[in-house]
Amino acid sequence: MTADPFTLWHPVASEHDVPYRHVHHGQLLGRELAVWRADDDFVNVWENRCLHRGVRLSIGSNDGTELRCQYHGWRYANRSAGCTYIPAHPADAPARTICNRTFPTMERYGLVWSGEEPVGEPPTVDVLEAGTPFGLRNLPVHAPADLAVRHLQAHRFLPSDRLDSGSVAMSVEWADEYSVALTAATTDTDDGSASTAVFFVQPVDSGRCVIRAVLAETPAASDQMAVLRHHATELNALVARIEAEAALLPAPEPMVPVLQQVPLHLAEVPEAPSGRQAALRVQVRRKWETAAGVAAFELAPIEGLLPTFQPGAHIDVHLPNGLVRQYSITNGPGETSYYRLGVKLEPDSTGGSVCLHSTVREGDVLAISEPRNNFPLRRDSMRTILLAGGIGITPLLAMAQALDRMSLDFELHCFAQSAEHTAFSDVLDGLGESVVRHLGLPPDETVAEIRRLVAAPDEFTHVYVCGPGPMLEAARREAAAAGWPDDHVHFEYFKNTTEIDDSSTFEVALARSALTVTVPSGSTILEVLRESGVPLPSSCEQGACGTCVATVLEGEPDHQDVYLNDSDHQAGDRIMTCVSRALSDRLVLDL
Amino acid sequence: MIKLYDYVLSVNCYKQRLMMSILDVEYETVPVDFFPGWEHKGEEFKKINPLGHIPVIDDDGYILWDAHAILVYLAAKYDPSGRWYPTGDPGLLGETASWMLFAEGTTNTASAARLCINLGYDFDLEACQAGAHRLFRVLDEHLWFREREGREWVCSGAHPTIADIALFPDVVLSEEGGISRLDYPALRRWTDRVKRIPGFEGMPGIFPASQGR
Numbered sequence: 012m013t014a015d016p017f018t019l020w021h022p023v024a025s026e027h028d029v030p031y032r033h034v035h036h037g038q039l040l041g042r043e044l045a046v047w048r049a050d051d052d053f054v055n056v057w058e059n060r061c062l063h064r065g066v067r068l069s070i071g072s073n074d075g076t077e078l079r080c081q082y083h084g085w086r087y088a089n090r091s092a093g094c095t096y097i098p099a100h101p102a103d104a105p106a107r108t109i110c111n112r113t114f115p116t117m118e119r120y121g122l123v124w125s126g127e128e129p130v131g132e133p134p135t136v137d138v139l140e141a142g143t144p145f146g147l148r149n150l151p152v153h154a155p156a157d158l159a160v161r162h163l164q165a166h167r168f169l170p171s172d173r174l175d176s177g178s179v180a181m182s183v184e185w186a187d188e189y190s191v192a193l194t195a196a197t198t199d200t201d202d203g204s205a206s207t208a209v210f211f212v213q214p215v216d217s218g219r220c221v222i223r224a225v226l227a228e229t230p231a232a233s234d235q236m237a238v239l240r241h242h243a244t245e246l247n248a249l250v251a252r253i254e255a256e257a258a259l260l261p262a263p264e265p266m267v268p269v270l271q272q273v274p275l276h277l278a279e280v281p282e283a284p285s286g287r288q289a290a291l292r293v294q295v296r297r298k299w300e301t302a303a304g305v306a307a308f309e310l311a312p313i314e315g316l317l318p319t320f321q322p323g324a325h326i327d328v329h330l331p332n333g334l335v336r337q338y339s340i341t342n343g344p345g346e347t348s349y350y351r352l353g354v355k356l357e358p359d360s361t362g363g364s365v366c367l368h369s370t371v372r373e374g375d376v377l378a379i380s381e382p383r384n385n386f387p388l389r390r391d392s393m394r395t396i397l398l399a400g401g402i403g404i405t406p407l408l409a410m411a412q413a414l415d416r417m418s419l420d421f422e423l424h425c426f427a428q429s430a431e432h433t434a435f436s437d438v439l440d441g442l443g444e445s446v447v448r449h450l451g452l453p454p455d456e457t458v459a460e461i462r463r464l465v466a467a468p469d470e471f472t473h474v475y476v477c478g479p480g481p482m483l484e485a486a487r488r489e490a491a492a493a494g495w496p497d498d499h500v501h502f503e504y505f506k507n508t509t510e511i512d513d514s515s516t517f518e519v520a521l522a523r524s525a526l527t528v529t530v531p532s533g534s535t536i537l538e539v540l541r542e543s544g545v546p547l548p549s550s551c552e553q554g555a556c557g558t559c560v561a562t563v564l565e566g567e568p569d570h571q572d573v574y575l576n577d578s579d580h581q582a583g584d585r586i587m588t589c590v591s592r593a594l595s596d597r598l599v600l601d602l
Numbered sequence: 603m604i605k606l607y608d609y610v611l612s613v614n615c616y617k618q619r620l621m622m623s624i625l626d627v628e629y630e631t632v633p634v635d636f637f638p639g640w641e642h643k644g645e646e647f648k649k650i651n652p653l654g655h656i657p658v659i660d661d662d663g664y665i666l667w668d669a670h671a672i673l674v675y676l677a678a679k680y681d682p683s684g685r686w687y688p689t690g691d692p693g694l695l696g697e698t699a700s701w702m703l704f705a706e707g708t709t710n711t712a713s714a715a716r717l718c719i720n721l722g723y724d725f726d727l728e729a730c731q732a733g734a735h736r737l738f739r740v741l742d743e744h745l746w747f748r749e750r751e752g753r754e755w756v757c758s759g760a761h762p763t764i765a766d767i768a769l770f771p772d773v774v775l776s777e778e779g780g781i782s783r784l785d786y787p788a789l790r791r792w793t794d795r796v797k798r799i800p801g802f803e804g805m806p807g808i809f810p811a812s813q814g815r
Contacts, residue, residue, distance in 0.1 A: 151784075
């Protein structure tokens with residue numbers, strides 16, 4: 012009985028084929044593959060097709076963490092193949108369900124193995140397990156795999172240490188559908204020189220294959236080139252014989268790979284999320300002090316991969332003490348095997364940072380939400396100015412790494428008490444001269460420095476600010492005074508320090524749900540809607556993160572948030588339902 | 603200043619633009635309406651090059667045609683390091699000349715196939731494609747062994763030569779001539795290395811490589 016080739020592991024590349032920053036163009040069973048090694052040594056085997064226009068990803072560029080399609084610049088993350096960037100997308104936030112097709116991967120004996128739906132692991136070969144495998148030159152063959160396997164059984168070569176040998180006996184160790192192992196032993200001397208080679212045949216298509224040969228023992232360094240040349244010569248002659256025979260046979264029909272159907276969960280209308288979501292479970296893989304009073308955490312998935320994220324995104328972390336806190340993801344693009352957070356200890360706050368600093372340890376499991384981006388980075392501006400105050404570095408660090416990787420012009424200004432108080436210095440060092448440190452400035456000099464940095468507004472530059480409240484207020488004031496338009500200056504607040512006035516009572520009509528509710532004093536719109544069964548996502552629930560936004564169709568909002576800017580507040584067409592209320596008797600929301 | 607009689611989609615003209623960009627030589631182009639105007643076959647252009655083909659350079663009155671000859675001239679004159687056309691090393695110079703002749707073959711097969719498909723030239727397309735595959739197989743094996751020897755370029759020196767420049771456009775645009783490079787992974791890796799040479803510039807259909815590690 013012959014095994015179904017679609018359930019087997021096959022070699023799709025040799026380690027020589029996947030150096031860093033390269034994309035190998037491969038094919039298996041009729042399906043074209045893009046095979047690329049990320050800087051973390053993970054080898055990706057993907058369908059060779061950009062989801063956008065079907066362009067081959069093998070002409071794309073591998074920047075070490077992401078693969079970028081050459082046509083319109085869509086980017087896909089290492090490992091998950093999730094789409095991280097669509098250049099024309101206004102919010103810089105492609106749905107994380109946009110994901111290229113990936114195939115299982117494993118490296119063994121200097122070969123990259125993959126398959127359509129392979130079962131178990133790639134074959135283990137005793138002679139290679141026991142030896143020191145040495146890869147020979149691969150040869151593409153214009154003939155079906157079974158023909159190559161048949162000819163390989165009559166293939167001849169010389170033992171590695173006796174390339175001058177006059178007389179050699181060949182023996183077939185074994186042969187199956189896709190591999191042959193041969194031993195060559197001298198017969199003209201008593202020294203018993205012998206070499207074993209395993210020939211794996213990769214079925215490229217019905218009429219094409221690649222012979223990937225591995226010697227069981229690595230030859231002495233001084234003999235290696237001669238051994239490689241010997242095998243290449245013998246295999247070239249063999250391939251000529253195989254192709255001559257194949258040319259006499261009728262050409263088989265090419266295989267037609269099955270393109271993946273749209274997954275069911277994408278075809279259906281998704282269930283609207285309500286409240287704070289904690290869909291993911293992660294383990295604290297590493298916890299360390301990245302700066303004085305700042306703990307860093309690496310959160311790794313318990314199984315599978317983490318969802319892709321955009322620079323500026325945050326997650327909700329559900330803490331053992333019941334609190335829910337938001338932390339920015341500081342990772343660079345394509346770093347999908349963990350999320351890295353930075354948490355500053357705030358002893359006088361309500362206990363989120365204290366819990367993370369003192370209670371949470373390496374190995375603990377935490378519930379987190381999927382990443383959400385309410386602080387999107389525009390990657391279509393000529394220049395970007397990032398202003399980070401203290402722990403406000405966290406979202407801006409992700410942005411800086413993304414801009415750096417895309418070779419876009421940016422400067423990251425880090426305001427901190429001292430070098431010891433600067434979080435993630437190692438990552439900052441890697442960003443070179445784009446990083447400017449402003450250490451130990453008193454408040455008035457900080458303001459003066461911000462004034463200098465935003466002195467010259469221009470329409471091709473965007474400014475992003477994250478830091479403590481007074482710094483954000485200063486930046487907001489100075490940017491406005493210098494004449495920056497509101498939509499070029501972007502803020503992320505840690506928290507909303509505004510004293511919330513929830514004394515009003517008003518009516519909220521929901522245009523799409525055909526429902527009218529009354530929001531009494533002491534309750535928020537969000538709470539009343541949730542009690543009425545209207546789902547609405549939320550995160551910080553204090554008017555800082557932007558998650559619970561709703562569109563206002565009629566009525567005058569009473570804004571109490573810090574997420575929307577002054578122009579947004581004046582326009583009055585959006586409202587943060589967790590803190591803001593109504594000045595009019597009635598609001599109509601597009602819900 | 604050098605004047606290059608140029609057509610933007612011509613691989614042979616691109617070889618000159620690439621070489622001058624890498625050598626940081628200033629030049630101006632004189633666009634020739636190669637397609638669909640066939641200006642290079644007209645009486646006026648034949649006063650410049652009686653053979654009626656481009657590229658042609660005019661370096662302060664010194665006129666030279668033939669793509670690979672111009673590369674020899676440019677490198678010999680404008681590369682003070684003497685590495686692109688290594689006249690100081692007879693062994694390397696011989697290799698360079700040998701691979702320049704090989705590049706005549708890739709131009710007459712791979713790039714000729716591209717002219718058939720893109721510009722409707724009446725060559726034997728199948729023969730061009732089969733010829734290109736024969737040469738690519740040889741070049742792929744050659745470059746695979748170069749990599750095993752710890753070398754990066756077509757010739758055995760540590761620095762690229764005009765042979766790399768002469769071969770690169772024929773290879774990298776082969777898919778426009780219906781010649782897949784799926785079977786030539788070492789050739790594909792070498793195109794990445796050429797793209798990372800300081801001063802590299804592309805042409806329509808050639809994309810930049812990512813930064814090296």
